[in-house]
Amino acid sequence: MKLLHSCVAAAALVAFSFSAQAETRVTYKSAKTSSSYYQMAVQIAEAMKEASNGDIIVTVEESQGSVQNVMEAAVRPGNYVFTTPPVLVKLAKGGKAMFEKRANPKLGEIRALFPIPSLTMHFVVGEDSGIESFADMKGKKILIGKGSFGAKEGAKYLKLFGLEGQVELADVELSNAVPALKNGQIDGFVTAGSYPAPNVIEAAAGTGVNVLSLSDDQIAQTKRTKLVIPAGTYAGQDADITTTSLPVVAYTTTQMDDDTAYALTKSFWDQKAKMGKGAAWWNGVDKDLLSNISGKIHPGALKFYDEVGYTITDAQR
Template identity: 25%
Template structure:
């Protein structure tokens, strides 16, 4: 059973003689941020957590990842905060099947990025009505976010021709004229949009203050966010949008020492993650304690307590 093996891996970290274990990190598609970030975390664990190694797995992202944690098929997962809350509370797509998950921390925000070609005529959220729109891969946090943002602003799937494509498929479909716009919920900048912008003139569709506030009212894990000018080729002005924290999640029964070692080494060697992807610039104790939406694993709490940071009551069981 995977969690028994986890305890064995932790025993090595404590100086025991158990056989090293390769931990599975559930990430997302190769065109987003989850996969490179998860790969960087896997390398970091292999270098610094004694007796443990890790492998980043390509998945359908947030919703699938929480199911993998629930079944014990993955040891660590990256998932969007709103999906994590739904899974922890047994709501939404997890109705009646709550996941016994705990957080290691929040690692960076996912920005909702609505991309279209510059000559599409799509300049606002309402312009998506009647258009072919990729809302993200099935089982992804992007689709959860896209549906919530649209519905919060009076747009349903009945109003668009929705396509369920992953990030690379969305970029290819935009490039080839097979869709009119696509949603990304990902840490910016992301490779699939960068590659698209290198071959086509793109536009990032802004959200108005009213649209952002409607999203926040719909789900409390949303927060205002601005995509900086120059983030992609051809994007010359800041673009207001909305963001959701990404949470590093494990099952509640992960060994405490192993959880502690992962969190401690992640923060104390974060420069190694930044070298893999700039999203890790937001991987800080301050961001984690302010953005994590479910209780922390006891091993993670031990590290945060050692930093002397003030820990919100909501993060304790």
């Protein structure tokens, strides 16, 4: 009997060990919990678990920002995945700008996996505001917020387009933009986020708005990536909106093995349509966004892209 118990215990231990080995754990460093990008991370974690039948477990961690995410790539062991605009990875590898005093050769081991929704600029104005172009903002009251990427970009664009000091900037929190627009306290607001943006959906459905398009010349001045929001994305939007964006990509490092990188990348693209049914921002992600990746893509991810025939440049290999 003792021998039988010993055999059963040994078999259970072997089974447990095999299960532990089969399970792959990944840390996904995202954004603040209040951000839409944190919600995306949770959706990705759920999608990875489902696609792998529980073999890939993704733990989502809150972050204070993309710079922190990049810097941790130099010290985090194992399967570390993080999100950031590609431009920050480029600066980090070159030891430039905010990374000048924090240069680390380990940052050269960062590799891309897949694109996620871009930060998309929205210049939202009330239908009855009389604003049909940027020039029409002169003398109007616009909310751009404070401290965020959208606020900084909004101020930058006003300066670029000759509107600095010509627009009254509303002293209202961006979270109150929709009621402020509805109550006539402001003529419009600036927001940046994945599209369709929840606050723009709310404003379009409740009060009626126009989202301004930028000309090719204006986009060139901003030095940002062109993005087209398809007609019908927002209520009352009959035409495409041409605006700017800041691409965002999920990255890892060379510490991740090829099989794990392949599984994560394949699971992401396989589950993207399903995720899009639950959150429309995934519908704005397609293979064309791969062109926004500067630097190298992880070999495991490359294997998937080559299998499905997605275009990858020599510089990305």
